[in-house]
Amino acid sequence: MHAVVCVKQVPEQNSVKINSDTTIDASGITPIINLFDEYAIEEALQWAEKNDGKVTVISLGPDDATDSLKKALAMGANEAILINDDSLGQVGAQGAAKVVAAAIQKLGDVNIVFCGKQSTDDETGQFGPALARFLGWPQLTYVFKVHELTDSQIVVDRALEDTLETVEASLPVVITAVKDLNEPRYPSLLKIRKVSKQPIPTWTLSDLGLSADSLGGTINIAKRTPPPPRPSGEILSGDVQTQVKELVQKLIESQIL
Amino acid sequence: MIDWTANYGFFLNEQHDMLRKTVRDFAEKEVAPYIREWDRAGAHETGVAEHMLPIIKRMGELGFLGVCIPQRYGGAGFDYLALAVVCEELERVDTALRVVLSVHTGLNSLAVFQWGTEEQKQKFLKPQATGEKIAAYCLTEPNAGTDVAGMQSTAVREGDHYVLNGEKTWISLSDLADHFLVVAYTDKSKRQRGMTAFLVERTMDGVSTSPIHGKLGVRAGNTGSVVFNNVRVPVANRLGEEGEGFKIAMTALDNGRYTVASGATGLIQASLEASLRYAKERETFGKPIADHQLVKRMISHMVLNLETARMLCYRAGWLKNQGIRNTRETTLAKWHATVESFNAANDAIQIHGAYGFSDEYPVERYLRNSRGAIIYEGTRELQELLQADFALEDRVSKPLRCELPAYDEDFWNAE
Numbered sequence: 001m002h003a004v005v006c007v008k009q010v011p012e013q014n015s016v017k018i019n020s021d022t023t024i025d026a027s028g029i030t031p032i033i034n035l036f037d038e039y040a041i042e043e044a045l046q047w048a049e050k051n052d053g054k055v056t057v058i059s060l061g062p063d064d065a066t067d068s069l070k071k072a073l074a075m076g077a078n079e080a081i082l083i084n085d086d087s088l089g090q091v092g093a094q095g096a097a098k099v100v101a102a103a104i105q106k107l108g109d110v111n112i113v114f115c116g117k118q119s120t121d122d123e124t125g126q127f128g129p130a131l132a133r134f135l136g137w138p139q140l141t142y143v144f145k146v147h148e149l150t151d152s153q154i155v156v157d158r159a160l161e162d163t164l165e166t167v168e169a170s171l172p173v174v175i176t177a178v179k180d181l182n183e184p185r186y187p188s189l190l191k192i193r194k195v196s197k198q199p200i201p202t203w204t205l206s207d208l209g210l211s212a213d214s215l216g217g218t219i220n221i222a223k224r225t226p227p228p229p230r231p232s233g234e235i236l237s238g239d240v241q242t243q244v245k246e247l248v249q250k251l252i253e254s255q256i257l
Numbered sequence: 258m259i260d261w262t263a264n265y266g267f268f269l270n271e272q273h274d275m276l277r278k279t280v281r282d283f284a285e286k287e288v289a290p291y292i293r294e295w296d297r298a299g300a301h302e303t304g305v306a307e308h309m310l311p312i313i314k315r316m317g318e319l320g321f322l323g324v325c326i327p328q329r330y331g332g333a334g335f336d337y338l339a340l341a342v343v344c345e346e347l348e349r350v351d352t353a354l355r356v357v358l359s360v361h362t363g364l365n366s367l368a369v370f371q372w373g374t375e376e377q378k379q380k381f382l383k384p385q386a387t388g389e390k391i392a393a394y395c396l397t398e399p400n401a402g403t404d405v406a407g408m409q410s411t412a413v414r415e416g417d418h419y420v421l422n423g424e425k426t427w428i429s430l431s432d433l434a435d436h437f438l439v440v441a442y443t444d445k446s447k448r449q450r451g452m453t454a455f456l457v458e459r460t461m462d463g464v465s466t467s468p469i470h471g472k473l474g475v476r477a478g479n480t481g482s483v484v485f486n487n488v489r490v491p492v493a494n495r496l497g498e499e500g501e502g503f504k505i506a507m508t509a510l511d512n513g514r515y516t517v518a519s520g521a522t523g524l525i526q527a528s529l530e531a532s533l534r535y536a537k538e539r540e541t542f543g544k545p546i547a548d549h550q551l552v553k554r555m556i557s558h559m560v561l562n563l564e565t566a567r568m569l570c571y572r573a574g575w576l577k578n579q580g581i582r583n584t585r586e587t588t589l590a591k592w593h594a595t596v597e598s599f600n601a602a603n604d605a606i607q608i609h610g611a612y613g614f615s616d617e618y619p620v621e622r623y624l625r626n627s628r629g630a631i632i633y634e635g636t637r638e639l640q641e642l643l644q645a646d647f648a649l650e651d652r653v654s655k656p657l658r659c660e661l662p663a664y665d666e667d668f669w670n671a672e
């Protein structure tokens with residue numbers, strides 16, 4: 001079994017600061033692996049270990065995205081590939097999916113792709129489904145449990161808004177992972193020592209037989225607005241009975257009760 | 258938030274950075290959410306907090322306990338600087354975690370690595386590096402701390418055994434350890450030259466332990482007494498030769514003090530980070546307290562002491578990597594980092610005002626935890642005297658029969 005995990009390097013949310021002109025202050029940003037992708041990595045590793053398989057992690061991003069790939073290697077992935085090209089700076093989710101689909105096709109022997117359900121920076125949730133579309137494979141999104149995975153079939157539980165469903169699919173397939181899928185492992189100390197010497201190949205668009213024109217529209221951020229400030233709280237006065245009465249009244253008025 | 262660990266590339270490499278992230282992730286996920294409750298429980302209960310054993314086992318599984326031990330002895334094969342990185346990150350969350358590295362890895366395992374026979378390394382070091390067995394270090398006695406020669410424990414040779422008697426106290430992990438590195442007199446008339454070191458196993462008849470109650474700090478950890486009552490220790494468990502016990506104890510302290518200094522550096526960072534967060538949030542006189550000059554002064558002193566402590570620690574670690582004796586450099590780092598960790602925590606409380614006086618915020622725990630390290634593993638006063646003696650050339654480090662091996666990547670990697 002050859003599993004690919006798509007890994008996006010994103011800013012740690014607490015490290016993102018907005019400048020007074022609403023641009024993002026890039027200086028203090030701490031790059032991390034997208035939260036949902038860590039669950040995808042862990043699931044791929046667990047099933048590869050059970051099936052004597054192999055895990056390749058792929059990231060589309062700048063050169064420093066190798067930090068995330070190295071973490072995935074230290075967690076246990078076998079190989080990593082960085083896709084970096086000057087023309088990919090503003091690529092949208094669908095364009096990125098097209099590029100990664102070409103990389104997966106180039107690898108050739110891939111049975112299953114694990115992605116996070118969405119990234120914590122753009123939050124579009126489009127990448128996994130678009131990737132499945134470009135590969136022409138079935139997609140199983142919002143997976144919170146994988147019951148069975150063989151070289152030909154997979155059985156999973158999906159968490160939908162108001163439904164939990166158990167689904168079977170034949171391989172190859174694209175999975176998108178939700179938070180409860182597993183408990184991601186820490187990088188192994190022995191592997192940390194090895195991965196700093198492991199080369200990570202960088203593929204460009206031309207390596208994948210693509211051109212920038214073929215990727216569809218790019219995304220330009222027209223405007224960025226900070227969330228409105230939270231209204232200040234209200235302190236109720238009077239004795240406890242009066243306060244409780246007033247509180248209940250306010251909760252009813254606000255349609256909370 | 259500034260990354261206070263950045264720009265140390267002249268000592269650290271990418272592997273150290275990944276290691277740091279891993280240890281930080283562990284400490285923040287698996288300890289930070291619970292540490293206030295563990296610390297509170299340690300103040301009231303038996304002194305052997307139930308949480309500690311699973312956490313030590315977890316640190317063993319993750320490879321932290323053998324981080325700088327060669328892979329052939331069950332370790333992760335990092336260098337000695339990595340030990341500092343682990344200690345910094347553990348004590349950044351709580352001192353009790355770093356104490357494990359100090360006694361298990363610094364004082365015991367590295368002493369076995371430095372002085373032990375191949376058989377002893379296989380029997381003791383290997384299971385300690387993986388965390389399968391837990392190790393402690395027994396030097397201090399009820400009437401002998403800094404004055405090591407005042408110890409009363411004795412070991413009398415009887416055929417292929419020694420009969421060990423005595424009481425050791427203020428022993429970290431006393432109630433959890435499987436292995437104890439114990440120093441006792443085999444010939445009291447020779448003073449320091451009459452001391453011998455032994456690797457004692459809890460399973461031996463006559464070993465008993467009990468916790469110490471009512472500690473000021475490190476309440477989440479376990480500290481206690483170990484009593485040896487006619488314990489028959491095989492000669493094969495003697496570490497080094499007869500009469501080498503004092504040297505073994507002191508070289509172990511070169512490694513233990515290094516972990517204490519590194520941990521204290523992490524504690525300064527924790528105090529600084531807590532102070533920066535609070536000083537930006539809290540407003541007085543219509544502006545954040547971070548805008549008041551005397552608050553800025555406390556912050557700037559924390560920065561100065563954090564960076565100087567860190568550099569002193571890394572210099573000591575670099576010397577260990579080169580195989581160069583580092584007693585002077587390590588004691589300087591230990592003196593500076595521990596004293597300044599107390600001052601940083603004290604100022605962090607001041608910045609937090611009355612909130613800092615309550616365990617609603619972590620800074621009062623930092624203060625209580627920092628205080629012990631100004632006493633244990635060499636008091637502040639001992640470090641001061643050592644520095645003067647080195648400067649006056651009244652003290653020199655003479656070559657040893659067994660030096661701590663220099664870091665050799667090929668040897669450390671070989672299985």
